Structure formats: structure tokens, C-alpha cells
Amino acid sequence: MATNQLLEIKNYGQSIWMDNLSRDIIQSGELKDQVENKGICGITSNPAIFEKAIAGNAIYDADIEAGIKAGLPTEKIYESLVFADIRNACDILRPVYDATDGLDGYVSIEVPPSISDDTQATIKEARRYYQEIGRENVMIKIPGTKAGLPAVEQVIADGINVNITLLFSVDSYIKTAWAYITGLEKRAAEGKDISKIASVASFFLSRIDSNIDGKIDAKLKKGVDDIALEAKLRDVKGKVAIANAKIAYQEYKKIIQTDSWKALAAKGAKVQRLLWASTSTKDPSYSDVMYVDELVGPDTVNTLPPATIEACADHCDVASRIETGTEEAYNLIESLKDPDINIDINKVMDELLVEGIDKFVKPFESLMNSLESKVKQLSPV
Template sequence: MTDTARATTALDTLSAAGVAVWLDDLSRERLRTGNLADLARTHRVVGVTTNPTIFASALSKGNAYDEQLAELAAAGVETEAAVLDITVDDVREAADVLRPVYDESGTVDGRVSLEVDPRLAKDADATLAQARELWSRIDRPNAFIKIPATEDGLAAIEGAIADGISVNVTLIFSLERYRKVMEAYLSGLEKALAAGRDLAPIGSVASFFVSRVDAAIDPKLDELGTPEAKELRGKAAIANARLAYAAYEEIFSGERWAGLAASGAQPQRPLWASTGVKDKAYPDTMYVDELVVTGVVNTMPEATLLAVADHGQIRGDSVSGTEQESAAVIEALRGVGIEIDDVTEALEAEAIRKFEASWTELLETVSDGLARAAGNGSTEEAGQ
């Protein structure tokens, strides 16, 4: 079936509703086989996000990285430098695949994200230094540097934007932190403008995590076991995200933003992250179907992407006008003894720990690969 003859899917409807469809995955195999280009052509994929977990998984499977590992081992490259070489190469290649999307969208989409070392999350200066290094090494205008939205990360986010570096702000769970992220973005743009930078190419998304909120709150509701608690299962994450969109609308319709927009700035789009359903009792497309509104990004693991294409229920805007209803959900949670701010604070700490663990796993995987490559090289030379 030709591209023009393919059946319309829910992804087409989602895209038409103004939601940018991004893939939450990247691997060299996906690049080499042309899979990413195929998804861009057939599944409306217009961006890619990565994280240490994704790269650790990619490197542990198959042999797509063997040639580069052999080259790095022969050159005596240390493990941490090798990790940066490998991940930068993948992101640069993916950015080239999506460059036509970037150009056609007026620099809005076609973006590919690479995260700073999560071990730097509490060091703003070191985070900003690595953001500058990664931005320079990738050397593609459609890259995003991912910086965690920790308290210390906020200064690095502002500094990176001021430098003209496009940023994907990640690991946002709470509304309070999200407001600080938007403040950091606006302040960074103001500094960039004062320095004479062209604001138009500077892009940013704010990655607001969704499913992990329900995964943390639902067990608390189950433990309570009351009818009121049971009624709230599966509602917290969507309500939290919808309130985040209301905050976005408030900030990006104000006078401060209007002045920056007049100077060519792009809004910092909300990005729904962690959209794979963790509880099989829920529809597997729930965190896509229920968060449809123009001007946002939804980054999906491949399983969710394919599920939406197959049976997503996109019924138009499912966010606008829900602020009061969403606030009532948060208040009802408080009524049964669950403070969402406590939950989101714990989720941020947990997420940093998990990404640090994934980074360690990535380092170990690359270290093992370098050792194998060096051993194979020695064996081959001995046999010559």
C-alpha cells in the first residue's frame, strides 16, 4: 500500500487535533533499518526523546554498536567519553533523519533530545557546562538538550536558553515546579534577547510526567479501600496534567510572553511524558486519548504509539475547560488524606535515582563492550 493510500489512523486524527506525536525511543538499529524514517512517514512521528534507560537498553541488544565500540577501544577511549560519543552520534543521525520535519514545521518539530548526565542534577554549573558541550558536539539546530527540572536544574535551564541552546526540560511532576520551569524559560529568553540573540530558533518543551502519578497514588487509594478512594483510581495523573495545561495557558497568554513572542520567541510547549499505561486495568491509550489539546507534544513508547494507531479513541480536545473538574479531583484526593505535592516530590527523587541507576548501567554496558572489543582485537592480532 502506498503512503497516499494508507488507511487513516487515530494518529492522523491526533496530529490534526494539534498534538505533535513523538517517539520515546531511539537506537542505532532503528536508525540503520530506516525504522525511524518509516515511522515519520507512516505514523506521524515528528520528534524523538531519549534517556539513559533507552540507551542502556539499545546497547544491550544486538550488535549495532560493535563496530563503533571496536574503534573506540582501539583508540583507547575511556568509558564515559565513549558513552558521549555513542549517544551523540545516534542523536545527530536521528536529527538528520528528522531535519525535513524541522524545516517544514518552521523549526518547531523534528527535534531529538539528549539528556545531560543525571548525576549532575544537583549541580547547576556542571549541568550547564555539559549542556553546552552536548549542544556543540551534536551541532544540529533541531537537537534538544534534556535538563532535569530539579531546583538546581532551573538555573541551568535558564542559562542554556540564554545561550541559545534549545532545551527539553524533563522530570516535571508538580504544578509548582512547572511554574518555575516556565519562569526559567522566560527569563532565559529575556537574557538571550538582551544579548542580541535571534529568539526564533530557540525551542523548548516542558516534559510533564503522567502515568507515574497514578502508579504512585493508586496503591494508596487501594490501601484506603473506601468507596471515595476507589472512585479516584486512575484520575490523579490526568487531572494533574490538565491543570498543568491551564497553567501553561495562563503564562503564555500574559503580557510578559506577548513581548517575547513579538520578538520571535516560540512558546515552551507542554510535553506529555510517561504516557505508557502502567496498570493493565486501564485502556492502553488512556494517557493519549485524555490529553488531546492543540499545541502540546505527546511522546510515546513504541507500544503505545502502535496501540494508538490501532485503536486510539481521539475525540477532539479533551483538556480545554477541564480546570475546575481537575482541581476537584486533587481536592478529593486531599479529602482522603493524599497530598499530591508529597507524591510528586517523592516521584522526582525516585526518578533521579532511577536515571542515575540507568546511567550507571549504561556505563557498565559500554565498559563491557569496550573490553570485549579490545579482547577480540588482541585475539585477532595474535592469530595473524
Template sequence: MTTIDELAQLGTSTWLDDLSRDRLESGNLKELISTKSIVGVTTNPAIFATAMTQGTAYDDDFAQLKAERAKADEAVYSLAIDDVRNACDVFQETFEKSGGKDGRVSIEVDPRISDDADATIAQARELWNRVGRDNVMIKIPATDGSMSAISEALADGISVNVTLIFSLERYKEVIEAFKTGIRRAKENDLDISKIHSVASFFVSRVDVEIDKRLEKIGSDEALALRGKAGVANAQQAYALYLSELENASDLPEGTNLQRPLWASTGVKNPEYAPTLYVSELAGPNTVNTMPEKTIDATLESDSLHGDTLTNTAEESAQVLRDIAAIGVDLDDVFAQLEREGVEKFVDAWNELLESVTPRLT
């Protein structure tokens, strides 16, 4: 019984936040499943940028794509889709044993089109069909421009990972988009028992930005609140999940509730425990997607202390009130983080395209 297994008993599935051709071809991904109890994978443009620009695993594919005169964005998605499809096959047994909840592999739509709902849904459909595996999840960012695409994808029977959520207000919109999509899928006579979704709430980035503002304020009261916002914000999100989804009466029978997923769970401040965003965010019907460093830290620790999500609404709300009262504009923080989140993925995507272009010409 490992700490990851104990997390699973508490209700938190552990997914790996990384994927590469090397992991697939070396058997490393299979090993993580068997030895570290990993039950899913998430990817993003930054992850693929790292994977495709290091080592030699993609050399033969780039040579073939060059011969086919593929453009950079076509080549990158071709390689990413192959990796995700192969990872889906590796997780097929996990997918079946979990009834479709786990064994999931996520691939993200082009972040450059996050403000264009029509382009986003078109690409979500294309990725779903090209990967061609029931256990793929299509990642769509929780931006104003993409919100309707979330509902459209779910209505089509596409399993969706809604990503880049920072604020409770945005999460409320995501929940409504999920409900709308599932109701429409039911109206479309789809088997909604096969549709799964997660809502990816980013954690460590909240602490990075709020800690910076607390340190600028500089009072003892402000400094005492460092490292508390990320967990409190996520716990508030879980309270919203409980009230708006777990206790919902406006969803069709057979709906798989959209699970909260804790993302950006690698600790950025070395003064904080490496498992801070694991031990303090453990609880029923959740997912924690972790970089391997955080997975290893979790396996090496005995820091779990039960369900740290249920019955935390009042205490976590007070933490956020205290932070606001000391002078931190939380609305401004979350708006900035969402904007920067999209920009970082766009930058990673553009850097990846720039790096592969010479290999195709």
C-alpha cells in the same frame, strides 16, 4: 487520516520515546515518519542503556573506542551523540516544514550532575555543539540544582527539553526559568525565533504512586479515584500553561512558547485503556512522546474525542482536591516521584557504564 493525524489536527505532535542504532540503520525511523506520522524523538539514559546493550549494532564502534582507550562515559556519549545527530538528519525535512517546532531529537545531560548547575550548563553547551544540529534539544531535569541551568541554556540560544516535571509548583518554576532565559537571549541579541522549548510533564508515574496510596486507604471513595490523578494533574499543568504563557505579556515579540509535553504516557496498569494518556491529553500546542507500543495502540483506536485539555481546569482541580481530601499527601507524592525519577535515570546510566566497560578493556 490516522488517529495520529487527528491528534496533530487537535494540536498535539506525536514524538517517539525511543532511539537506537538499529532503528536508524534499518530505516525503521524513516518508516515511522512516513507511515505513522511521527514528528520527533526523545531519549533518556534508560533508552540508551537498552539500545547499547542489545544486539550487535554498536560492535564496530566499541572496537574503535577500545583502540582509542576511551573511558566508559566518553564512549557512551560518543555513541549517543552519533545516534542523535543521525536522527536529527532524518528529521530535517520535518523540522523545516514545521518551522522548527517539530523534527526535534532530545539528548539528556548526565543525570548524576542534576544537583550541579555549573556542570549541567557546561555539558548542555558541549552536547549542543557536539551534535551540531539546529533541531537537537538538550534535556535538563527540573530539579532545584538544575533550574538556573535551564535559563542559562536558553539564554545561549540552546533549545531545551525540561524533563522530570511532576508537580504544578515545580512547573511554575520551569515557566519562570523559561521566561528568564528567553528574555536574556533577546538581550544577548540572539534570534529568539530559532529557540524552542518543551516542558516534559510525567503522567503515568503519578497514577502508579497515587493508585498505590488510594488502594492502601481502601474505601470505595478512594478506589473510585484510581486512574484519575495523572490526567487531572496534566490538565492542571495545561491550565497553568494557558494562564502563564499563552496569555503572558512579559515575553519578547517572536517568542516560541514553551509547549507542554506529556511524557511517561505508556499505561502501566493493564486495566486502563492503552490510549488513556493520549485521548485525555489532546489539545493545542502540545507534544505527546510515546513508546511505540502506545503509538500502535493509538493508531488502532478510535478513542479520540476532541480537545480534552482546554476548559478542563475546574474539573481536574476538583479531582485532585478529592484525592487530597481522602488522605493522599500530594506534595509528598510529587517530591517522591521527582527524587525517584532522577534516581532511576542515574541507576540506568550506571548500569550502562558497567555493561560497556568490559567492551572497552
């Protein structure tokens, strides 16, 4: 029988979650099989995933028609579809949640991306989603924006599991970790239990390399006379995202050594794990599992799209590498300041955050438009 490398990764303290959710995989039994036999112990979703799942898929038609008969507006019909999928996925993952004492077994759902700059609206929607879905193992996704982090703090204080998404810079991760800690401190100060709350910090990878590789390629295209300079530029390609993630992990290690964290841990708090997101390789010349192989390590999660899950199960080279090449990682990020390379990493991260929100807003709008069309199509004349 072939070895499933995903199961091997668990031995190194990393959990594998699937970055995909649709009614098809719930009803066909595929999700149950992935959970029971293939090592998947959580699911993440986002507006782009739901757009692919719902648009043009007849499996949702009966529920859309029920929503029409009930006189629901399009947005409420959308929620009825998505909340049902989330609840069913939570039920499938519940045995994992119970077996791991709430470490894994979560299903993530994102608040509407259109409110990413509105703290109070984010808090309100996170509370409503959590209450209406009604599952202990649901995790509400909130973008790690300037407005999102105070919302994270409050929602954690409310006792709601949170997945902070769209993190690109190490600095944004550190702020996220402290928002989690502050939220737990607020809850603990009120004498409430903090042992049942879980959080992950979703740190994005491939989009960083795509952006920086594009800048490097543009420099190479202009022509480089010096062979040494060309080599210096090529050495950066495909390496920044992993280096950035390894530095973030070092910051995680520092945070869990602080007195603030130790005081919370003594009260039963769970660590906020770094979750590697955007892990499908965009450049075909790179290994299709490079964002898995290089970042296996304790107290982490890697969320993989289906194709990467299959690739990893087949040929991941599993070893704990999260702390290998750490010095080289710092040197690589520092090298971006070299006048010959001249890439402003902070500017890149800011660009990626804006793009990331847009990549969720547009599919959400597209989904609502296609759902509106379907409502008209299915509505009785």
C-alpha cells in the same frame, strides 16, 4: 486503508513524538518510515532507553572497537555511540524541522543524570553536547530540579533548545515556564535572535497514578467498612495524573497571557509546549491510550513508546479534551486533602522527582558497567 489516528491528532494542534531511539531503528529505515508515513515528528531519549539500546547489542561493536583503538575512556566511547545515533536521528527529522519552521523535528538527549544537582556542571555539559552533536534540531534534556532550572535559564539564553524533564507538580511546571521566559529575556536584552529557540516542558503522567493508586490500594486492603468511603477512594484511582496535567495546561494558558510572554512573542519567540511523558499505561485495567485520548489539545506534544504508538494509531478516540472536565480536575486534586483520602499531593510529587532521577541514574550506571565489560571483552589481549 486503515485510518492512522496519530495523523488525526495533528489536526488538533498536538505533535506526536516517539519515546525510543536505537541504532536498529535508524539503520533498518523504521525511524524514517515512522517520520514520513506515520506522523512521528520528534524523538525523546533518556539513559534508560540507551541502556536497552546499547547493552547486549552487537550493532555497536564496531564503533566500540574503534573507540578502544583510539584509546578512548569508556565514558567517551559511550558518547561516541550516543552522539552518532542522535546526529543520524536529527538528520532524519531535519525535513520536519524545516517544514514546521522549527516547531517540531527535534531529537532529545539528556545530560548525565549524575549531575542533576549541579547547576554549573549541567550548563557546561549542555553547551558541550549541543556543540559536539552539531545539529540545530537537537534538544538538550535537563531535569526540572532546583539546580536544573537556573541551568535551563542560562542554556536558553545561550540559544540552545531545551527539554525540561521529570516535571510532576504543577508548581514545578510553572517554575520551568518562567525559567524559559527569563532565559529568553536575557538573550533578547543582549540583542540576540530568540526566534530559533525551542523548548518543551516534559510533564510526567503514569508514574503519578501508579504512586497514588498504590496508596489507595493500601487503604482498601486494610479494609473499609463504609461503602460510600470505599467508593470515594476508588473514584480517585487512575485519575490524578490526567487531572494534574489539565491544571498544568490552564497554567500554561495564563502564562502566555502575561505581558512578559507577549513582549517575547512580539520578538518571534516560540511558546514552550507542555509535553506529556510517561504515557504508557501501567495498570492493565486502564485503557492503553488513556494518556493520549484525554490530553489532546493545541500547543502540546505527546511522547509515546512504540507500543503506545501502535495502540494509538489503531484505536485512539481523537478529540480535543485538554480543556474538558477542568472544574472536575481541580475538585479531584482538592479531594485528596479529604481526611478520608488523606494523600499529600506535594509529598507524592517530591517522592516521584527523587525516584525519577534514580530511574535515570541507575540505568546510566548499569550501561557504563556493561559497556566497560564489553570494552574488556573486545579489547585485544
